[in-house]
Amino acid sequence: MSGRLVRCDDRAALDTALAAARAEATPIAFVPTMGALHHGHRALVERAATLAPVVVVSIFVNPTQFDAADDLAAYPRTLDADLDVLADVARTRDVTVVAFVPTVDVIYPDGPAATLHVPDVTDHLCGASRPGHFDGVATVVDALLTAVRPTVLVMGRKDHQQLVVVGRLLTLRGHAVTLDAAPTVRDDDAVAVSSRNTRLDASARTLARRIPRALGDAVHEVRGARATGDPVAADAVVAAARAALTVDGLTVDYLELVDAERIVPLAGPLAPDGEALLAVAVHVRTGADGSVRLIDNVRLGDVADEQRLLDALAAAPTDGPADGSGVPRAPRPRAPQG
Ligand code: PAF
Numbered sequence: 001m002s003g004r005l006v007r008c009d010d011r012a013a014l015d016t017a018l019a020a021a022r023a024e025a026t027p028i029a030f031v032p033t034m035g036a037l038h039h040g041h042r043a044l045v046e047r048a049a050t051l052a053p054v055v056v057v058s059i060f061v062n063p064t065q066f067d068a069a070d071d072l073a074a075y076p077r078t079l080d081a082d083l084d085v086l087a088d089v090a091r092t093r094d095v096t097v098v099a100f101v102p103t104v105d106v107i108y109p110d111g112p113a114a115t116l117h118v119p120d121v122t123d124h125l126c127g128a129s130r131p132g133h134f135d136g137v138a139t140v141v142d143a144l145l146t147a148v149r150p151t152v153l154v155m156g157r158k159d160h161q162q163l164v165v166v167g168r169l170l171t172l173r174g175h176a177v178t179l180d181a182a183p184t185v186r187d188d189d190a191v192a193v194s195s196r197n198t199r200l201d202a203s204a205r206t207l208a209r210r211i212p213r214a215l216g217d218a219v220h221e222v223r224g225a226r227a228t229g230d231p232v233a234a235d236a237v238v239a240a241a242r243a244a245l246t247v248d249g250l251t252v253d254y255l256e257l258v259d260a261e262r263i264v265p266l267a268g269p270l271a272p273d274g275e276a277l278l279a280v281a282v283h284v285r286t287g288a289d290g291s292v293r294l295i296d297n298v299r300l301g302d303v304a305d306e307q308r309l310l311d312a313l314a315a316a317p318t319d320g321p322a323d324g325s326g327v328p329r330a331p332r333p334r335a336p337q338g
Helices: 011-023 039-051 069-074 079-093 133-148 157-173 195-199 202-208 210-228 234-245 303-315
Strands: 004-008 028-033 054-059 096-100 152-156 178-182 250-258 276-286 290-300
Touching: 004 011, 004 079, 011 028, 011 054, 011 096, 011 133, 028 039, 028 133, 039 054, 039 079, 039 152, 039 178, 054 079, 054 133, 079 096, 096 133, 133 157, 152 157, 157 178, 157 276, 157 290, 195 290, 202 210, 202 276, 210 234, 210 276, 210 290, 210 303, 234 250, 234 276, 250 290, 290 303
Parallel strands: 004 096, 028 054, 028 152, 054 096, 152 178
Antiparallel strands: 250 276, 276 290
16 A cells, blocks of 8 residues: 555545554554645655654645634645645655545534633743634644544644644643654755745845844854853843844744743743753735745754754855855755655
């Protein structure tokens, strides 16, 4: 049954597709998505393929996690291209990929409503600036996990708060599944890959390049303090990042240093060996009068995560002064995937 794509639009079809795997206790990896698959999603699916011979990918634009109707309407929908990507992963990785493409009625038989709330870790960052968003995420992830019953759930670290919320959800709802967190994938200009990036025009894309740059500036600030063994004030970390974002066309929604597990503001300075999440959400002006909200983060004190970001910034050519103070240049053309 390997090396093929199976599309399922409802739970009965999903149960049929997964019956043999379940009967034989074959591991099932699950990647939830809202479609518009990009190479970041592909990396998640390929990672899932290393964890299990059967990979379920859901494609469902979840209405209950959008706080604005126009954001939901503008969300890109590219189902045919998405299925092509999944078929290619199935073929090249020699795994069975099950594309679960439910309608709203399948996920919400009683009508779309967010019925779950994960407390505490949803009080700040996106939880504060997008009220109800994580209730919708928790509700849909719970419904999807109930339908798929995977052994491992693969999600990306770009949405760090979502990852923490889902981790809590697994405990609260008793889902016996391992949560596997995959590193953020960045384009050649260091911008974190997101389905929303397709809505950026050329000048907005240039502005967006300041987001990873801001995080990188904060990493340098922390590394400087770490080298002297001094704690670094949260305000100093945030100020180091804010400079790159202070420009016409960018509106910072939040830029905060928080405890990475509890998602609350850091109580004191960041110790030289301490860990914290620097998280950012920015509205990037695009087109005549539009904007796109992008998020990104770096886990300070997680040397591998810091280094991945710095490497991406170093690999992104810069415009402007030779001292590197310019923003990274436009992405180089990518080699075809596959
Ligand atoms: O990260 C996303 O794409 C969505 O929030 C998710 C997890 C698929 C739930 O709709």
